[in-house]
Every structure is written in structure tokens, then in C-alpha cells.
Amino acid sequence: MSSFSAATQDEVRRHNLARIVRRLHLNGPASRSELVALTGLNRSTVGVLISELVDAGLATEGAGSAGTVGRPSLVVALDPLSAVVVAFDLRVERLIGAVIGVGGEVLARRELKHRRQSFGPQVAVKQLVAMTASLLESVPEGAAWVGAGISVPGIVDHGDGLVRVAPNLGWNDAPLGALATAAMASEFGAGPQVRVGNDADLGAMAEHVRGAGVGSQNLIYLSGEVGIGGGIVIDGRLMAGAGGYGGEVGHMVINPAGELCRCGARGCWETQIGRDAVLRAAGRELDAAEVQDIVIAARSGDDAALETMRTVGGWLGLGIGNLVNIFNPEVVVLGGHLHHLIAEVPGATVDRVGSSLRAPREQVKVMAPELAGDSTLIGAGELAFAELLADPLGILARSASLVAS
């Protein structure tokens, strides 16, 4: 059995390195004792693993404040400049990019408005490459470039980064992941595979590991833009469905007597609470107004605006009630314009969520995102870090080091 147990020991070592790096990445510096408790390994084994991380340059160890009172303890921390990813939030009307260090710190950030009409996949990839060059220039020499991730408002095939459909961008079967990976390799000589994810999924994951959902294992993140998407975390894992199409909660029919949806059905949730639906209900121009304008009007006593907020808030609560009954989550996070609807008319949503079953209703908290507008960007960064977190030293060794240009 010797070859068999040798293979296993290598797997076990990688697994334990991964657990330590993941812990430091998500929760910050930790003492040796905390890492011993986390892994269940003995002190000397943990010491060996930490030395490997320090030797590779990924972590530092020194006197520090990991929160323990009393005798100072050696504290292990990741070096944010040792390994970095680029992350993008590709929205309908703007592109936001960031370079993020291991540990989650945003090291640099860019934002660029674009014209939706002329923003096809090829144009997008050119902007992604240009922004990547600009972002990486701001990182000191020697950092390893370990990943790249893009959030897209559409249905994505995770394996190859194919954007099957992004209705509000007008994209169909756009091979964004493959195009971006090839363009990066061509521009920079080398580069990681570019991962692509759905915006609601990435928002859910970011809020789960770094935001409103920390400590909960079951979370629903609703992305509120023109459409309504859902990112759903079950037992700590993102739900994808058989083909990666899961989470299309915006196309849950809740009002069969309602408006025709662009999907062909009648009374989908997004025809009741999507951005355009809210603006239309308030009698506003779709291109000239924002949901926040209605909130301001409602606050200043505008009856029509207040009535819109109540009606839309009611439909929001009704749909949340359905999801609470179906998923029994601990947290529902309202992204985009949706959190205005409860923040301003507190009674409405709670009343309708109140029509869900008692037990799951008592367990759920309906919250605004803690990462504010950055949930999806941070989620794209986590997607980009996934490979490093699974095999820290292996990926670090195989990644290109940045050379100052």
C-alpha cells in the first residue's frame, strides 16, 4: 500500500495548505494556535506548512495582533503583493476593474462608462485587456498573477466562460472567456485562464464569504437591475443547476394576470419589480430616471411615488416569501435598486414576506448588501482566486511573475 498512501499524503498536504490559505484569505491574519485549531493538525505539522508558505513568499510570520490577549503570539498573514488577480464587473453601461491582492484587498481600481449599443464581445475584450495593462502596471514587480475573473449580467457556462445569453447587452453565445484568455496571453506573453461568472452568482458568493452572509450557509442574493437575477448559496455552495442556468428567479411567474415579459411568459417577477417596471409604475422616463429619484420623491411626500414604492415593495415581498418557503435561507440580500424598496417603505415587504410559513420566516433576515455596489466585482475576484485557494503552492509556482514595465 505504499504508493497509495504516498499519493494520499501529498493530497493531504495540499488540502491542509489550501485550508490555511483560504482561512487567511477570507478572515485575515491568524496565530499559529488558531491554525492548529482550524486544521486539527498538531503544532509541528502546522509549523512545517507555514514555513512552506513563507518560503514561497505567499505569507509572512511575525509579532502581530491577531486578536489574542496576553502573551504575544506569532501571527501569520498573507502578503497581498505576493499573488494578485484582476477582477471585472462588466455591466450594461460601464466596466469596473480592479486588481486584488491575496487576502482580498483592492490594490487598484478603474471605471469606464461605455456605449451599450456598440459594446459587443470584441470591443469588451479590447477594453478588458487595456484595463488589465493599466491595473497590472500599478502592482510592484515580482507579484504572481494568479487569476482573472469577469462578472457578466447573463447566463454563463462556467467551464469555458461562454456567455450563452446576456439580454440587456444583446449578447448570444459570446465566447468571452476564451476570447479574453487568448487576448491576455497575446498581449502579456502569459496569463491565467479568464473565468466568467453570472453577476448574481458572484454577488451571492461575495456577500456569503465577505459581506452580509458571513456565518450563514444558506443565502439568496437578488441582483436588481433591468432584470432580476438570483444567486443562491445552499450549504455554503453556489447552486448552478444542471446546465448552469439555475437562479433565474426573475422569471418566476407571480402574477398570471400581469404584464407580458420579454421571455414570453406573463407576470414574471421582473415585470413587477425590475428597474423598468418600477420606473414605468411611477410614470417616469426609462432613460432619464433612476429608482432613487422615486425614493427621493416618496420621501418628500409625493403620493404617486409613495404608492409606487408600496405596490412594488409588496410584489418584492411576495416573491421573497416564495423563495423563503422554497429555500429556507438565513439571509436574503437585496442588490441594486431593490434594497431601496424596503429601506424606504419598511412595512410593505415585511408584511408580504409575512405571508410565508412561520418557521422559515422567523429564520430569515432580509438585508442590504454589505459590500454595497462592489458585491459582484469582489465576487469576480473570488472566482479568480479559486484555483490559488485550491492548490496555493502549485498555482503560485505555475503563474507568471509580473515584471515592471
Next chain:
Amino acid sequence: MSSFSAATQDEVRRHNLARIVRRLHLNGPASRSELVALTGLNRSTVGVLISELVDAGLATEGAGSAGTVGRPSLVVALDPLSAVVVAFDLRVERLIGAVIGVGGEVLARRELKHRRQSFGPQVAVKQLVAMTASLLESVPEGAAWVGAGISVPGIVDHGDGLVRVAPNLGWNDAPLGALATAAMASEFGAGPQVRVGNDADLGAMAEHVRGAGVGSQNLIYLSGEVGIGGGIVIDGRLMAGAGGYGGEVGHMVINPAGELCRCGARGCWETQIGRDAVLRAAGRELDAAEVQDIVIAARSGDDAALETMRTVGGWLGLGIGNLVNIFNPEVVVLGGHLHHLIAEVPGATVDRVGSSLRAPREQVKVMAPELAGDSTLIGAGELAFAELLADPLGILARSASLVAS
């Protein structure tokens, strides 16, 4: 690192034994070569593991037909009389029990109608114990009694088998698992902990591993009785939600202008497609008719019955469409009376499921249960086998052997 790697080797051995037993339990006899391919271990290691199973009496090995053509190969099979569980499907108006051998064969079966009005938890436990005695008598001496499972039409806490609420039984916070475990131990001197599960969850699991969902990783099972429940399998795992209340798809509001539900909301799915709703729509007496009567009437040309079938089938399809958009499952299994509604009016449901998004719609199959009326009973059996499948030799060694009485 020696103690650390020793612990790991024992875990690895248990894990590999578990994989082999699980494979044999769910898919039947297998050749050594198949088990080598399954585990990725070398031939001699697999041989050692098989010997351990044979020595413990759990498996046999001999010339057999495991489906391979050509040179006969040694075939490994579980002995169904080596380890057994008792499984119960506790319904509103009857109790069905079975003793099931490892490998999934039903060795003996009992069924007993009861009066719903006087069927409290204490009465139920007495019947469970009496039926268990009768079932175990039919098993030859020497079998190990390794588990017991009960399916209940209610919301269950999996840890301790507390039935939080079973509305159609009129039960609230009934400690069924603890009561049954204590009663079994008292009656039989020893016995396994009695596990309790929700009927839709167990039906989903059974159809997933042994029925219509074999080969799929994402499945929704709808239990169609007075209420409508959902058992939801995601990536091969049953979804429970934060408190085990997940899957209450019957309380998804799909018609806000509809009837008041007993949960307090208006237009829940179960007010449109539950058994009572179907009978009421057809103008039948709730206590004197079955959904099948309406199917028969529709078949023989009764316009009112046909109209009921179409209307209810439409609501069924609308709700399935919502679930398809939310979960992107490969299979939706219609339990209880629900499969009549598509079997007889094929156009109706497909049309409404057709209003869901194209991609997930193309991936889903809407099917009748393959285990027919036994999905939940078989699911209770699988729940009872779970511990044996996780640690076959450990559980076998710790279980009481049956002595013929």
C-alpha cells in the same frame, strides 16, 4: 508526521470500503475490475477490501454474471440477509412498513389502514413497534439490524427526528424519532436510532438513486397529496435549508387573486393543484372521491372533468415552469395524484412549462415516479441505510444481530 498519516490511512480505508458498499448497494453486483475502475485503487488493494467485506459476512464473491461478456470474472455481491433495515411510510390514512436487505431488496412488507383522527404520535409508535416485530420475525437468524427510517408528511428536524408540524396528521412538535428509538430499544433490548425524514425529501432521494432520476444530479420530486411538498436534489445532495424547512413549494404563491390557503397566504400553488383543490374544482365530495375518478370521467368524455384537468394541469405547468427557472433541474418527478394531470392532458402542462426560459426547459424531463407508490418507503429505507453506507464494517460490528424468536 506518523500519527497524522496513520489516522488518514484508516479514514481512507473506511472511505474506500464505503464507496464499494455504496456502489454494490445502489447498482448491484460488480466484478473486481469494475470496483478497481470505480475506486481508482490498484487491484491488490481492492482485493484486500473485498476480503474484509466477505470475512464480515456482508458480501460474497463467486463466479457470476455482472454483465461482462467473455472470460467469466469473479463477481462481488452484497448478501441481502447480512444487514437489514426497517422502513416505514407513515401516511395520513395508512402505515406501510418493510424490512429491506442491504442492496435494496424488500424482504417483507406490511400495510395497515388507520383512523386519522385517533392516530397521535403515541399510537403511531405502538403500531411501528408491533409492525417492526412482525417484519423482523420474517428475517432469518443472524442478520444485523443496522437501521430504521420513517417517512412523515411534515416538516422534520433531521438530527433528532422531531416532527415540527405535520398539518394533515394534526401533529405539532412530536418527538417521533426519540419516542420510536426508545420504544424499539425497550421492546427489542437493542435497536438502531430511528431516523425520520420528510416524505417529499425521501421520495426525491429514492427516485434519485433508484428511480426516474438515476444518472441525473439535479431533481425535483413533487409529493402530491392533500398538500404539495417538494424534495429537491441539487448536485446529488438533498437540499434542506437553514432549519430543514426547505422545499415547501406548495406555498409558492402563483395566483395572488386565488383562494385563501390554510397557511394564511392567498393563491399558494397547493390551493390550485392539491388533491382537495382538484376535487373541489370538479365539484366532487372531498371524502368520497379520488383524483383518479376525475381522470376516468375525463377519459370517458365528461366535459366538466376534462375542463378541470386542463385548468389544474395549466397551474401545475405554471408552477413547474417557475421551479425549472429557479433550479434548472434535469428531472421533475410528479408523485401522488400529480402525474395523472399530465398523463391525461399532455398538452396542458407542456404548454405552460413551455413559458419557462428556453435553455432550462430543453434540459428538463417531467416524469412519473419509477418506484410508483413506493418512492417514499424506499426513501425511508435509504435514510435507514445511510450510516451503514458511511462506515460499513464499523456499523456492522456495532449492530445487534437478530435472533429468531
